[in-house]
Amino acid sequence: MVNNKIEVKNFNCYYNHDHILKSLNINIIQNEILTIIGPANSGKTTFLKALNRMNDLNITYSYKGEIFLDKNSIFSMNMEKLRQRIGILFAIPLPLPMSIYENIVYAPKCLKIVNKKQDQDILVERSLKNAFLWNEVKDRLNLSAMKISGGQQQRLCIARTLAMNPEVILFDEPCSGLDHISTEKIETLMTELKYKYTILLVTNNVKQASRVGDKTAFFLNGELIEINQTDKFFISPKNKQTENYITGRYIIS
Amino acid sequence: MYYFGKNMRKILYIIIESIIFFCGILSIIFVILIFGFLFKESFVFLKNYNIVKFLFGRFWYPTLETALFGILPFICGSVLVSVGACIIAVPIGIMTALFISEVASKNIRNILKSLIELMAAIPSIVIGFIGMATIVPIVKNVFSIPTGLTAFTGSLMLAFMAIPTIVTISEDAIHSVPWQYREGALALGATKWQMMKIVILKIAMPGIMGAIMLGIGRVVGETMAVIMITGNAAHIPTSIFDPVRTLTATIATEMGETVKGGIHYKSLFAIGFVLFIITFIVNFIADIFLKKNKNL
Ligand SMILES: Nc1ncnc2c1ncn2[C@@H]1O[C@H](COP(=O)(O)OP(=O)(O)OP(=O)(O)O)[C@@H](O)[C@H]1O
Ligand SMILES: [Mg+2]
Numbered sequence: 001m002v003n004n005k006i007e008v009k010n011f012n013c014y015y016n017h018d019h020i021l022k023s024l025n026i027n028i029i030q031n032e033i034l035t036i037i038g039p040a041n042s043g044k045t046t047f048l049k050a051l052n053r054m055n056d057l058n059i060t061y062s063y064k065g066e067i068f069l070d071k072n073s074i075f076s077m078n079m080e081k082l083r084q085r086i087g088i089l090f091a092i093p094l095p096l097p098m099s100i101y102e103n104i105v106y107a108p109k110c111l112k113i114v115n116k117k118q119d120q121d122i123l124v125e126r127s128l129k130n131a132f133l134w135n136e137v138k139d140r141l142n143l144s145a146m147k148i149s150g151g152q153q154q155r156l157c158i159a160r161t162l163a164m165n166p167e168v169i170l171f172d173e174p175c176s177g178l179d180h181i182s183t184e185k186i187e188t189l190m191t192e193l194k195y196k197y198t199i200l201l202v203t204n205n206v207k208q209a210s211r212v213g214d215k216t217a218f219f220l221n222g223e224l225i226e227i228n229q230t231d232k233f234f235i236s237p238k239n240k241q242t243e244n245y246i247t248g249r250y251i252i253s
Numbered sequence: 254m255y256y257f258g259k260n261m262r263k264i265l266y267i268i269i270e271s272i273i274f275f276c277g278i279l280s281i282i283f284v285i286l287i288f289g290f291l292f293k294e295s296f297v298f299l300k301n302y303n304i305v306k307f308l309f310g311r312f313w314y315p316t317l318e319t320a321l322f323g324i325l326p327f328i329c330g331s332v333l334v335s336v337g338a339c340i341i342a343v344p345i346g347i348m349t350a351l352f353i354s355e356v357a358s359k360n361i362r363n364i365l366k367s368l369i370e371l372m373a374a375i376p377s378i379v380i381g382f383i384g385m386a387t388i389v390p391i392v393k394n395v396f397s398i399p400t401g402l403t404a405f406t407g408s409l410m411l412a413f414m415a416i417p418t419i420v421t422i423s424e425d426a427i428h429s430v431p432w433q434y435r436e437g438a439l440a441l442g443a444t445k446w447q448m449m450k451i452v453i454l455k456i457a458m459p460g461i462m463g464a465i466m467l468g469i470g471r472v473v474g475e476t477m478a479v480i481m482i483t484g485n486a487a488h489i490p491t492s493i494f495d496p497v498r499t500l501t502a503t504i505a506t507e508m509g510e511t512v513k514g515g516i517h518y519k520s521l522f523a524i525g526f527v528l529f530i531i532t533f534i535v536n537f538i539a540d541i542f543l544k545k546n547k548n549l
Contacts, residue, residue, distance in 0.1 A: 052440065054436065054440060057436075057439065080442045080444050081442065082442075083441065083442040084441070084442030087440065087441070088440045090433065090436070090437070090440075092433065094431075094433050094437050096451075096452065096456070097455070097456060106451060106455075107438065107441045107442075110443065110447050110450055111441075111442065111447060157437075161441070164441055
């Protein structure tokens with residue numbers, strides 16, 4: 001049974017008076033990975049940040065239209081609660097300057113989600129295991145998070161997001177700074193995570209989209225040009241611009 | 254022509270380098286000289302006077318026939334006034350810094366920053382003078398005590414002097430925390446306040462610690478305002494509403510009356526040496542804190 005986790009209805013948004021996202025209509029299905037591809041400045045990041053209202057931090061931002069999470073408008077929800085339900089990961093992993101252990105429990109502790117030490121231990125172990133990082137760091141949880149590799153830092157940030165127990169996870173080019181081994185680890189991780197979460201992945205890497213996406217969407221200049229099951233999307237794109245982009249013939253107009 | 258330019262630049266580099274080196278060495282030499290001088294004078298004093306009696310003696314009668322040089326009252330006075338000032342100044346300073354950099358709008362931020370810089374520029378004698386005319390009678394009346402010249406009043410005044418230092422430097426530290434960290438915390442579902450707690454204080458902590466230490470440095474070394482306001486009573490205080498006398502105040506008030514080279518004169522150097530040690534310890538503790546933060 002397919003279940004629409006997020007429904008975007010005729011959504012428009014603006015920075016100052018620049019129209020960034022134009023009449024978007026997208027359904028994001030629970031426990032699926034939707035990958036979003038598109039050239040630079042096509043509004044991919046803006047779209048992700050619209051979903052958990054990170055854009056709203058910018059005072060020049062405004063929007064029109066509706067976005068529903070589980071049939072409830074995200075604009076009538078408590079913003080903090082929304083961001084706990086829809087977690088986001090950025091291209092550059094930014095662990096806090098403290099130990100691996102602390103990185104994971106710090107926010108849950110501040111937000112009073114866990115208190116007892118043993119609950120914290122459980123949370124750390126579970127989150128790190130879910131982020132496929134446990135085996136690499138289990139003996140040095142007190143090591144500074146600044147001293148692990150970039151790929152490990154990215155997975156640590158994923159673990160940190162998982163520790164907040166979200167429902168949807170937004171990945172914004174999570175592998176852009178990583179080598180192919182770390183990239184592969186994160187891709188495997190995402191395909192595992194989709195059984196528990198709903199995932200959106202923005203990527204500049206068309207191949208990555210074809211590898212991990214259940215569905216793929218192509219954005220261009222703030223418009224959704226095409227969205228389809230990933231295999232159909234890549235085998236028989238309906239739109240000429242999509243075809244040009246995925247075959248590498250895209251020319252910036 | 255090209256080679257000439259290259260050589261010129263090389264020479265310029267060497268000159269600049271040696272100037273920087275010279276300045277660096279110079280300040281080190283100054284510190285060593287000051288330390289040596291203090292040490293020498295206090296060493297002579299401590300040869301004539303038992304160090305335990307000096308540090309823990311309760312009476313300071315430098316002009317008596319059998320002179321007593323117990324500085325415990327001054328140590329207590331200094332510690333009491335300084336700790337009091339820190340308790341007042343540190344939270345207020347950090348909150349103000351947070352407010353200026355995180356909450357206030359750009360205009361208010363600029364206004365507040367220049368006001369606080371102005372506050373830092375007020376000479377301490379003027380602060381002492383104003384404090385004597387305003388705070389002292391207020392403290393006297395509010396707490397209905399015989400005199401308003403107390404350790405508490407001194408702490409208030411000193412806090413007022415330390416706050417600008419703490420605010421300006423910690424504001425810089427807070428302001429330079431990259432935006433991405435804030436975004437990361439908010440993305441986890443933190444409110445603005447939690448975000449400050451989660452990231453800003455954590456990441457800006459080395460800078461904030463530095464600010465606090467500089468603030469404490471100002472407080473411990475301050476003399477004029479303290480002389481005017483704390484009452485200058487050379488006895489061990491029993492509460493914060495007692496008049497006290499600090500180490501610095503003792504040196505400043507008595508230096509003029511001593512015979513140069515006499516034991517009283519030398520005892521003041523020994524006090525200076527104790528002050529030196531205290532500031533050294535404060536800096537040392539600060540260093541430990543900063544290192545601890547850096548290692549992470
Ligand atoms: N904070 C902002 N203020 C003003 N304009 C913005 C802001 N953020 C994004 N934009 C504009 O929105 C448009 C879309 O930007 P966005 O970052 O969403 O692109 P993107 O598809 O993520 O690009 P990239 O692949 O380079 O990450 C751009 O034209 C950009 O200039
Ligand atoms: Mg982007």
